[in-house]
Amino acid sequence: MIDMGLLNVIRKLRLRQGLAIREIERRTGVSRNTIKKYLKADVIEPKFATPERSSKLDPFAETLAGWLKTNAKKGRKDRHTLKKMHADLVALGFTGSYNRVAAFARQWRADRQRDEQTTGRGTFVPLAFRPGEAFQFDWSEDFAVIGGERMKLQMAHIKLSHSRAFLLRAYPLQTHEMLFDAHWHAFRVFGGVPERRIYDNMKTAVDLVGRGKARQVNIRFLAMANHYVFEPDFCNPAAGWEKGQVEKNVRDSRHQMLQGMPDFPDLAALNDWLEQRCVALWHETAHGTLSGTIADVWAEERAALMPLPVAFDGFIEISKRVSPTCLISFERNRYSVPASFANRPVSLRVYPDRLVVAAAGQFRAGLTTFAQARPVHGECGGYMALGAGLVAADGTHHQMVGLLGLETSFAKRRMHLGYRLARPLHPLPGQLGMAVLRGHEFHYATILSQPDPVLAAVEDANGDAVPETGSCRQTSGGARVSGTFFHLISPASPKVSP
Incomplete structure (x- = not known):
């Protein structure tokens, strides 16, 4: 092994003076093979290979690294000292010194700090959304003076991901009925419904968080999503950046609207003021990425939103x-x-x-009287209510209205989900003629008996026939009662033959 000074001499003799390898060997005393090796490698600084040396700590390195990782997550008063770890390693058969354990811990901390500052911080790509693609939702907790008293309120924040148009609604609680009401008012103000919605894993939407993106969605929340025909998308746990737009809106709204706002006589007055203030801010705030204000971009995005249906009975x-x-x-x-x-x-x-x-008794009597003279049609749960009976999950049989002979059961839950194409065999209330209809079906009920005439020939998205055809019956007063498990969306395209 030669040092950098001797290597510099060899390079001068060969490259500057043009001496032969044999002459350089005679002058420096370095063998010809070594001279050739360094000249061929074209290096100016020789590198010394550090030999691998075993350590008494090697068999215990993985154990000690695990202890250090666990220790780092504990509170300061609950952490073990390195002397305690050294004593535990000795009990496992380690014969090395405490200094060796301390040196390992210093290197482990340095590597961990370097990872946190580089690769451990992760790589983030800005999210981009096409018009009408998505909207984001979040709750925050703020205060307002209502009727002369300072009240703690739950603020619902809804924001379109493309145009960044936003709305705030104030509620006393974060319950289902408040959540459903916030969605309706947001769609009303935005002028339509986007394709999907991005949420965190709030309890009113998610009953159980599984691995990855697996979620057990609350059945009432899913009914609302099916009504408005949008796809709920849930963030990963502790990953707020996946809905960063609405997270930022929570922060911005405090100094744009909530701080210094006036007093209000009631909650309705506060929500009217919030809606007007939000729309005003659309016209005052530049979009930031696209040209124009938020209001300008929203006016273009509105054409991409699904038309607003009737309000969900939330x-x-x-x-x-x-x-x-x-x-x-x-x-x-x-x-x-x-x-x-x-x-x-x-x-x-x-x-x-x-x-x-x-009250069930009054409802049953009132509906039966109504059906003697006017048509009645029920979808999904309404269809089951029109039937003769229903078996609950615990096996208990419940009497329904009895306008149809349908018997259903929840004793053995089986999910029925998908889009449906229905070709009516009998007229449906509110539909002109016998047009082919499109709809979707989602329920967990099983048909035990469906004795009445079939209402429609129903197919799934693959063109396969399904047994949930619906049924109909004529009452003694001459009116027609009908029901289906599929929810009607619209008449089918003219390309679909009846």
Whole structure:
């Protein structure tokens, strides 16, 4: 092995003076093979190979690295010292010194810090969205003065991903009925519905978070998504940047609107003010990526949104029993109901702004009377309600309205999901003629009996016939009762033959 000075001499003798290899060997005492090797490699600084040397710590390196990683996640007072780790290693058979363990820990910390500052920080690519593709949703907690009192409110933030048009709505709680109401008002203000929506894993939408993107979606939330025909997309846990636009909107809205806002007599007045302020900010704020303001880009995006359907009936249903004094309780409040409901079970439907009490007996009698003179059609759950009976998941049989002979069961849940093409065999209320219809189906019920005439020939997206054809019956008063498991979306394209 030669040093850098001797290598410099060899290069001068050969490259400057043009001496032969043999003469350089005579003058320097370095063998011809060594001279040839360094000249051929064309290096100016010789490199010395460090030999691999075994350490007494090598058999315990993986164990010690695991301890250090676990220790780094603990609180300062709960961490083990290196002396304690050295003692534990000795108990496992390590015969080296404490200094060797300390040197390993220093190198491990240095490598970890370097990884966190380079590759460990990850690589991020800015997200881009085409018009009408997606919107993002998030909640925040803020305060406002309502009716002279300072109240803590839950703010729903909704933002279109392409145009960045946004809306804020204030609610007392982050419950299902509040969530559904926020969606309706957002679609109303935006003028349509995008294709998909990006959420975090909020409890009102996700019942269970699985591996990767696997989610067990709340059935009531999924019903709302199916009604508005958009695809819910959920972020990975602790990955807020996947909906970074609305996260930024939460921060920006505090100094743009919420700080220094006036007092309001009620929540409705606050939401009216928030809506007007949001729309005003669209016209004042530059888009940032595309030319023009947010309002300019939104005006172009609006054509790509799905037309707004009717509002989803966004209630939460709770079973209650009316007390002998004609009262029902809900969230520490008591409400009076008609005396005819005393000591009877009722269904309490909770909306964001009201409570509706439904009694099955009155509903059954009223619907039966109505069906004697006017057509009645039920979709999915409405179809099952029109039937003769329903078997619950626990095997209990419940009597339904009985306008149709349908018997269904939830005893063995089986998912039915997909788009449907229906060719009616009998007229449907509200549909002119016998046009081919498109719809979608999603339920977990099983048909036990469907004795009435078939309503339509139904196919799935692959053209295969499905047994959920619907049925119909004529009442004694001459009106027609019908029902289907598929939800009607629209008449099919003229290219589809009846």
